[in-house]
Amino acid sequence: MAELRETILRTSLELFEQKGFHGVTVNQIVAASNTSKGGFYHHFQSKDELLFVIHDTFITYVLKEAKAANEIHRSPIKKIQSIIKAFVKVFDLYKPHISVFYQESNYLKPEYEEQIKRKRDAFKQMVFQVIEEGQETGDFRKELPMEITGMAILGMVNWIYKWYSRDGKYTIDEIADVYVDIILHAVLTTNSVHEENLQSQMLERPFFTNEK
Template sequence: MAEEKTSGRRRWPEGYDPQRTRSELVASALRLFEENGFDRTSLQQIVVDANLTKGAFYHHFESKEDLLWRIQTEYLDTQLEGAQAIVEQGGDPIDQVRELIRLSLEGVAQHRPHVAIFQQERRHLTGERLAEITRRRDEVEALFRGAVQAGIDAGRLRGDVSARIVTFGILGMCAWAFQWFNPRGSLSIDDVATQFTAMVLDGLVAGA
């Protein structure tokens, strides 16, 4: 059943739905932050776009910065959970690197606005929120770096490269895909992952 709209606010026929209200606010912020940037998006614009009220906003978020932090946390948590699952499975470190590249690119395909906002707007975070996002980002990087280092230690990847620099290169290459990847284009995210993996591993595999 469609929701009713009364007096500039959204009323759910089934009664107030906190999760749905929160999702509407996040979706609105994702659109506006990506289109206009964090600085040029006001709290008023977010609630008007979501057809909600400031009261509804403050029920879920402390501030516009708090909303930005939660958006970035949501994205990083999916990446962290996925990377942990890949690494915990063990096995061939090259397969791990391959799956981590795919995970990163799938994040771009499935959460493009989150990635764009993470890359372009996280400088607006301060204090504990910035520290928390930095910690999560570092945990993701550490999992990627650990897989690369395991490949080096096992003699599967070249020993004359820095695992840290390789990790920065992989993550930067994958993240930047948000600028050009078109999910409706001729290449699927699997196609892109296959080509990225070939480029990375062709230069890293020992004896190549």
């Protein structure tokens, strides 16, 4: 028998994704989860805690992935490839979480908000860091301001939650490969634009995933 807590999380996520956090009442969640007010408040302190838990699971996962990708490789090129691939793939696993997150993150209670913000910033800094490294090694074009480039990359990937669907025309791996290709073409110096850094990527099977 499934734990009620998990059932509530799963069910509410679906509702939130369609109607948004404010568009769903506790009573609706309770009905859809086949339980009662009592059941709900036995497992959660408040409706806000639900929102926090959803945010936190996804953020924690992304951060963990990025750290791993960052540690496995040495060269900035490989690093950014890994991070982006992992990052893009997260949208396949956690799309509902992410949708809710980006639509309601500014309703989080301050106590919760701070925790989330810290993890998000850590991730952002990793991306900035890699760009800086790449510019120092001469692999990435120095004329691109790091912050703007970083935000361009983050935006491009984050936006995926708005349009990606598992039944869509392209798989998440195809999308990830195209994104890596676009970003590398954008940031690599002409010296670094070689077959082994680019085209190969579009054919090769994922070189870094979490599936075993």
